[in-house]
Amino acid sequence: MDFLKSAVASAIAKSSSFPFTIGDRVDLDASIWTLSNATKKDDNSPCSVFTFDIAAQRSYLPLAKNAARKLRTLRHPGVIKVLDVIENETHIYIATEKVTPLSWHTKRKSLSEETIRWGLYTVASTLKFINNEGSSVHGNVRVGSVYTSDSGEWKLAGFEVLSSMNEDDAIIYNYGSLVPDSNRYAPPEIAAGGWSAVKKNPLYAPDSFGLGTLVYEAFNGSFTGTDRLAQPGSIPSNMVAPYKRLVNNNPKPRLSAGHFVEQGKKTGGFFETPLIHITEGADSLGLKNEQERDQFLNELDGLTDDFPEDFFKIKILPELLKSVEFGGGGPKVFGAILKIGTKMPDDEWEAKLLPLVLRLFASPDRAMRVCLLDNLTAMIDRIPQKDVNGKMFPMMVTGFTDTAPVVREQTVKAVLTVISKLSDRTINGELLRYLAKTANDEQPGIRTNTTICLGKIARNLGTSSRTKVLIAAFTRSLRDPFVHARNAALMAFTATSDVFSEEDCATKVLPAICLSLIDKEKFVRDTANKAFDTYTARVKKYAESLPDTATPAATADGARPSTPARIGNQNDASGWAGWAISSFTNKISTAKGEMNNAPAIAANGTALTQTTSLPTSGRATPTVTAGPERPATIRLASTTTSQRTSVERPSEPAREDDAMDAWGEFDDDGDNFFDAPAANKAATPAAAPFDDGGEPDFAGWLAAQNKPKAKNPLPKGLNKPTNGTSLASRPAGTRSASSGAPAAKKVVPVVQKKPAVAPVPVKKVDLEPKDEGNDDDWGAWD
Template sequence: MDFLKSAVQSAIAKGSSFPYSLGDRVDISDSIWTLHNATKREDSSTCSIFTFDVASNKSRLPLAKNAVRKSRTLRHPGVIKVLDTIETEANIYIVTERVVPLSWHVKRRSLSEETSKWGLYTVASTLKFINGDASSVHGIVRASSVFTSESGEWKLGGFDVLSSMNDDNAVIYTYGSLVPDSARYTPPEVAKGGWEAIKRHPLTAIDSYGLGILVYEVFNGNFTGGEQVGKTTNIPHGMQQSYKRLCTANPKLRLSPAHFVEQGKKSGGFFQTTLIRLTDDIESLGLKNDAERDEFVNELDGLSEDFPEEFFKMKVLPELLKSVEFGGGGPKVLSAILKIGAKLSPDEFNSRLTPVVVRLFGNPDRALRVCLLDNLPVMIDNLPQKIVNDKIFPQITSGFTDAAPVVREQTVKAVLPIINKLSDRVINGDLLKFLARTANDEQPGIRTNTTICLGRIAKNLGQGSRTKVLIAAFTRSLRDPFVHARNAGLLALAATIEFFTEEDCASKVLPAICPSLLDKEKMVRDQANKTLDLYLQRVRKFGNTMADTVIPPSASADPVKDTARIGTSSDKSWAGWAISSFTNKLTAANGEIEPTANGATPAEVEPPRPASVPGPAKPSSPSVQKDILRPAIQPLNRSFSEQPAASPAADEIEEDVYDAWGGMDDDDEDAQEKEDDPFSAAVASPKISAPAPKPAKPAKPAAVPYDDGGEPDFAGWLAAQSKTKKPLPKGLNKTSPAVVSRTSSRSSSTVKPRTVIAPAKKIDTKPKQEEEDDGWGDAWD
């Protein structure tokens, strides 16, 4: 039989004339109706359909027809909303809003006390309307006649015997006993005298008794018979006295639904709950003043998590949206909206809240903007990426330059939740430009938060600009006068070490961290040591993987003697190469240059010299040397000991070391110029002078070779040239004090002791600007 019924219903549902599609059947007890979930074919909206099979319930057909008639005419917020009614020869359909039987929740005991009171208040208020304004009797008030809507509100149904007491032929008098399981819920006076007893007692008596049974079912889960009526098990203490008066045996002493509501609404009454107050005030929220609206929102924030979420989604949220967008609700109402919105599904959020949020970001109210920015982490997961990138972020950018510091600070903080919803072009373009402004903000807290923000979003930055931006921002924060900004810079450097190369760590980051080691604040010093250790460990680890040298080995055609090497492999001292270079000079010369009778040194008489040192040049052309003191560039494979060099004093060497390194205070540009032309700096330096002149000694008959360190006797050669009146090379036509001293020390015994040498003039050793061949290399041919 059930199979045939289902087949018939399915055939009707699929018929072209039936505008609804039947879905799953919903179990409903103690009813002449079969409940189905359904959808409307026209717009796919959800609904519920109560179906009555005429063929199988002909005796109860008057009840079904009465329910259809009363459903069309009875309108109240506490009554199930009827969308359509369809009557055929085989079936009767009542199409309503989507509902669920309350008995489901009652049997599972899933209702909280607050929700139960709120639902009972709604049913009692609806019965008050039916008994008072409509002068009617419901007749079968019980859990099976109450349903919950999609908004979680309790809706009264079951109008099978709903009758007006002004009608003498009301259906309740004749067919009241045909209601399923009526004996269990029948009041004592009806059980004794039949349904005609309603006329002899107060109109509200029968519905008051049913309301009392409903109270018991809601708090205890099940009602088995009349012996449970009046028991206060699990009934809230404040409601017990009123509950007993609802279901007393004497119908004239029963408390009417209207009085039940009145007692519950008294100060301290059982219906004085936050949820009930919100229900009464939500409809008039747009008409409330600021004080009343703030009180409403404060109560809304005080609700616990066990309240019906559906009610807030379907009823409270739309009214709050109207208030904040058109009624000036302000940040408090917005906070309540976002709190409810956190419980919405992504689809519900996009359909109900996203359009409003986009419009609110364009609102010039700063308090509203700060509230939106502060709640971005709550709603960002439900906002589509395209909406955030194209519509919300362009409106957020005005906050970076807002005159109010609190707006700028909240805007910087809002970058973190939305960074994953922004495109690479926006991040590496507009966002970095605005963060560069806030990094130099006059407020130290905003500068600090910008540094923290950059450290958190480092992984989202483009590889082309990430290193440059992070190093520039973090190293600048290390010089910030605000202590927390400096500490934030060190923390950010420690957190982003993976984004820097080893070269950047050694050349840019470590030098910037070092001054923080002596910061005036201990907090900064401690963090600087921790960050420095991280970078040093990385640099050292990378250094251990590098090759020992990058200089390729070279095979010299003319091997250098062991005595002329710069240090040895067995010499482990740090100054070993310097010592060996000085000692090698003493052994490099094997003879002394002998002057001729007229004081000149003939070209054919050459002093012993190492094979690698070129001989003196013979001037063969008018082009002479331009700068005699400028040394020629030697091959790289020549040992330092083979190059002619004077032995400067110790203090002069120390001064020259600082000049060679450019000094600690030199500008970068000066240091670069010295690197570009190190030789010109060496020539122009006046700090290294020739050794002090020694007094001349009487010459001996046999000339003893003088160890001059392999250096040509420039002074003697110049003196000989002056006597023979040969043309001197350009730039050397005047002698210097150094020449006089070296001539007196190295001349042979044939030089006259009373020879007067003209006063020496300072030789201009500065390099000439014009590019001329100085002929310096010709002297060594």
């Protein structure tokens, strides 16, 4: 039969007209109701349903009907919230907010002392309202009549015998004894004379005694009978005296619920707790002035972690959200919001707090922006990456260019927090552009923090721009007048030593660090020495892995693949001087300016024309055109010092700055440094190579490189004769001396003739100077 009744009730609950879906049943203490978890069909929100089976408990029907009627009409924050009441011929359903029996927590002793005080304050305040404003008696105050909501608040129910004392036929007089387990909780005067004794004693007396039993059971976990009430047990010491007055056997001096609240609210009273203050002030937070709001937030900060989390999420958080967004709550309120949000699951945090955070980043309030940046560490893991890149970061970058230095500095620091959520394109594009601005900020602290930031995000930068950006930023910071900026650059170099190649370490980083080895500040020098040792050790280790030489190995027949340019005697230990002289003479054409000397004349009067200034190989073996042999020996006429005044020379010595700048003109690979300029090539036909036996042919070189100019005539003795003979072989009387300038020279192209017989080698030019005392003689190069 019971199974049939249960099936009928289930069928009714599952019908389309029933607005709730009943789920699992919840265990209760002795009660006329069955409690079940349920959901509303219209919005799927959770709720609870109290079910009364009329057929099974018809004797308790007046109690069930009274409870349903009182819950419909009585509205108070401390009373369980009723959503709907449904009555039919078989059942009475009372749908309420989602609740849990308080006995679940008291039996497990899972409630903290502060939470129990807060709950007792709520129940006592509700009883005060029922007794004083409602002129009614609850008559069933116990642990079984109290429930906890989703917010953790204690809610009073058990209105089976709630009666107004203004009624002559109040239900409590006739049905009070029908309440389950009433004998165990009944006050002494009720146990002795029945519920009619209520008329002879103060109205509040039964409820005050019931409140005392609730205090005892909440702190001690169980209640077996009124004889145990004399021992307070775990009740706090400052609450023991009022508690004893609640459970006084004599109803006359018994303390009412209202007086119990008043004693607890006195200075230093047992109801003077931050949690109770917050509960009272949360509803009017938006109406508080700045001083009252600050006091409220200070109390909120003083809460410990053992307070009910759900209460803050459901009751306090909505009020805080409204205050910070519409009531001018400011950074302090937002800090309290984040503290509550730390215990929220990710999906709930994203639904309730993320929209607010994104809106606040667009706020022009600098204090709010700084608060957001300071607390970004606690939020960043909850913000999806797409929202960081698409919504938050575009608003966050405005802080890089803000006029307030504190905003710029906090924005730079916040980069370390958001870097893990930024895309590579954002990091290597927009972020680096803004960091380049803060690296040159007028505030030294911002420049220093930018250097530190770059050092910490070095591995997040793209490989193509990492080395260039970091070396440029750190090197610039090494020259910063702010001492901590220089020290930060050295520390950043040390921390990022592994991101640079060995070549960059040797050619770019070490030279930059060396400057700091003689810094004026000792702690900077110490940091520089550590950085220098780090990079030196890495370069040395890399150098040990290099081969002994880069010269190609000899082939099987003993010949090398290619013949390197001759640079003197490399096998001689003292050959460094020979290398220097040989290299310089081979590259003499790279010297600045021109040497305008007359070309060498062959014995038959034909000019020996050099086709190229120097070969690209770097050897001092010029190519000349050979004419018929002439027995006369050709010598360059020696000139006096006064005769050489027409040779081009610099007008003034080069400055030291220009010499330093010249280092920047050299190619990195050195391939072009030792090559002769192509502008000096002669436009003559190719000639057979001339073997000088390893000695430079200065006469042929002078003949090809130096051509007379109208404005800068050559000195006497080097002018080309008009009749095709050398100056040395012409008589002195035939030389032109009319104006001191050489006669107009007719350029006669030299045509290479194919000899009928074997070619006669041209004899070497005698370079022996005529004047032994001349300082500028070519003999210095022998």
